[in-house]
Amino acid sequence: MANDFVWFELVTPDAKAAGDFYKAVIGWGSDMSSGPAGPYTIFKAGEIPVGGMLEMQGVPPGWLGYVGVDDVDAFAGKVQAAGGTIHKAAQDIPGVGRFSVVADPQGAVFVLFRGSLETAPPRPAPMSPGSLGWSELHAADWEKAFDFYAPLFGWVRHDAVPMGEMGVYQTFGPPKAAIGGMFSNHAPAPGPYWLYYFGVDGVDSAVERVKANGGEILMGPVEVPGGAFVVNAKDPQGAVFAFLGMRG
Structure with a gap:
């Protein structure tokens, strides 16, 4: 799904407590994985992964949306040329894809992402629990x-x-x-x-x-x-x- 939101990520100081909260409130299941910054929780709606969670200290807790694009580096350049900011330059997540953390000219942060799979993974039905x-x-x-x-x-x-x-x-x-x-x-x-x-x-x-x-x-x-x-x-x-x- 190019140019649409494809993934959501919670940055939080307490992954265990936050995970328990969202499983109770939204009804997600979860799996553990690992990423460039350490342990990574994957939230799932039924069997379909929909988002992730990363524990980080000293960063304001919040959700980030990943927008799927066909060329992360090119889109990061477009963001900068249009007055936005590159917070984290494009880098690879081995076996997952390539991403860059950027902000629009008014400061709202989002992530540019291209997955390593050629076909887009499945998505939950619209309005279904956890979607x-x-x-x-x-x-x-x-x-x-x-x-x-x-x-x-x-x-x-x-x-x-x-x-x-x-x-x-x-x-x-x-x-x-x-x-x-x-x-x-x-x-x-x-x-x-x-x-x-x-x-x-x-x-x-x-x-x-x-x-x-x-x-x-x-x-x-x-x-x-x-x-x-x-x-x-x-x-x-x-x-x-x-x-x-x-x-x-």
Whole structure:
């Protein structure tokens, strides 16, 4: 899936505690692997790997999204030429692929990735428990952000949803379907960032699981077009994430 989000990675100071939290809340299973920076947890929706987790000290906890591209080095060059930043130059993960950690001109961080497999691995059904449901950019200025991402990944505007005083919520994606939304968040802390929504089996019970396992509900449940409900939350280590599903 070129120019779409293909993987999600949690950087956290306590992988054991964070892993227990997300298994309880989202319902993921997990396997252990190893990466360039040490032990690596792989989160799975059923039998399908969907994301990973890396323990790192001294780094703000958070989720990173990997966008699949056909040439990591070339795309990193495009990011830099368009005013973005390269935080980690392109490097190989033996047997897995090549990646580079970059940021858009407003500071939101994401990862460029090309896997070593010729065919894309399977993905969970949309909206199924544990799948990625939506990718959302909290920008300083969404229109300038869109002007950065659109030529980079070929994304187009889909629906524009008015949000009153908060302005417009602009959905985006490849021409065939929206994969996310962006808006101007005038109080982004600590700065512009990407937020990722994971599918859950019942939003209300997931809210209770967040609370019971030491997390915090930041917003929601809020109904969105299509009848699903979304919740923004924070895990016990401080990483912000979101989930979506039906009520009940």
